[in-house]
Amino acid sequence: xxxxxxxKAVVLGIVEGLTEFLPISSTGHLILAGQLLGATDERxxxxxxxxxxxxxxxxVWEYRSRFFKVDVALYRNLIVAFIPAAVLGLLFSKLxxxxxxxxxxxxxxxxxxxxxxxxxERNPQRDARVVAAKxxxxxxxxxxxxxxxxxxIPGTSRSGATIIGxxxxxxxxxxxxxxxxFLAVPTLxxxxxxxxxxxxxxxxxxxxxxxxxxxxxxxxxxxxVVRWLIRYVATHDFKPxxxxxxxxxxxxxxxxxxxxxxxxx
Numbered sequence: 001x002x003x004x005x006x007x008k009a010v011v012l013g014i015v016e017g018l019t020e021f022l023p024i025s026s027t028g029h030l031i032l033a034g035q036l037l038g039a040t041d042e043r044x045x046x047x048x049x050x051x052x053x054x055x056x057x058x059x060v061w062e063y064r065s066r067f068f069k070v071d072v073a074l075y076r077n078l079i080v081a082f083i084p085a086a087v088l089g090l091l092f093s094k095l096x097x098x099x100x101x102x103x104x105x106x107x108x109x110x111x112x113x114x115x116x117x118x119x120x121e122r123n124p125q126r127d128a129r130v131v132a133a134k135x136x137x138x139x140x141x142x143x144x145x146x147x148x149x150x151x152x153i154p155g156t157s158r159s160g161a162t163i164i165g166x167x168x169x170x171x172x173x174x175x176x177x178x179x180x181x182f183l184a185v186p187t188l189x190x191x192x193x194x195x196x197x198x199x200x201x202x203x204x205x206x207x208x209x210x211x212x213x214x215x216x217x218x219x220x221x222x223x224x225v226v227r228w229l230i231r232y233v234a235t236h237d238f239k240p241x242x243x244x245x246x247x248x249x250x251x252x253x254x255x256x257x258x259x260x261x262x263x264x265x
Contacts, residue, residue: 031048077138083145084149110246130175131175
């Protein structure tokens with residue numbers, strides 16, 4: 001038994017769970033953490049996508065009363081919001097992975113995203129048009145879905161794009177955050193299943209324990225974050241996350257420029 005592999009799986013699972021629902025980019029953190037841990041081959045790339053399902057299950061469990069009852073409006077909105085990123089992802093995933101899944105583009109996306117969050121937070125909401133996620137129309141959902149397309153750029157953050165985009169389109173901070181949680185379910189499940197199917201030839205039964213441990217770690221850490229973020233957004237803005245993004249991006253760029261870390265091209 002290679003305990004180093006299991007340790008990498010746990011660390012990456014925790015990174016995924018901690019960052020998936022915060023506006024700081026789970027994909028960006030996984031790319032950088034994977035390079036630091038030496039987990040960069042194609043199987044690890046599939047692993048990073050699949051363990052997102054573990055994080056997603058934390059949302060399903062937290063909101064199980066909503067997901068497991070017939071809510072036609074919610075299901076409709078999730079389908080509408082899911083479609084834009086799904087279509088663009090299928091069309092451009094190879095191109096994005098070839099040119100943007102590297103340290104410097106990720107760091108730049110961190111910084112740009114942080115600046116955008118600060119600009120949006122300069123004019124705090126007073127009278128949001130949509131107070132609760134249950135009040136969203138299909139058009140509101142479509143707008144959030146279009147915002148989610150920006151998250152195809154690693155380092156942008158799926159939750160950041162959908163929450164900040166939702167706020168710009170008139171959703172309250174709480175409504176945007178809650179709908180971002182919900183939208184993670186079809187988005188992450190579809191991404192995980194698609195990547196598993198596409199790369200099924202790379203995997204074997206020996207990979208199941210690694211994927212399972214990573215998914216469990218992602219579930220546990222994501223559950224903690226979801227519970228915390230629900231309370232946080234009730235009384236706080238996202239400026240701390242913006243400054244974190246900018247600082248983190250600058251540090252990565254400095255390590256690349258001065259050669260302190262040998263990031264792979």
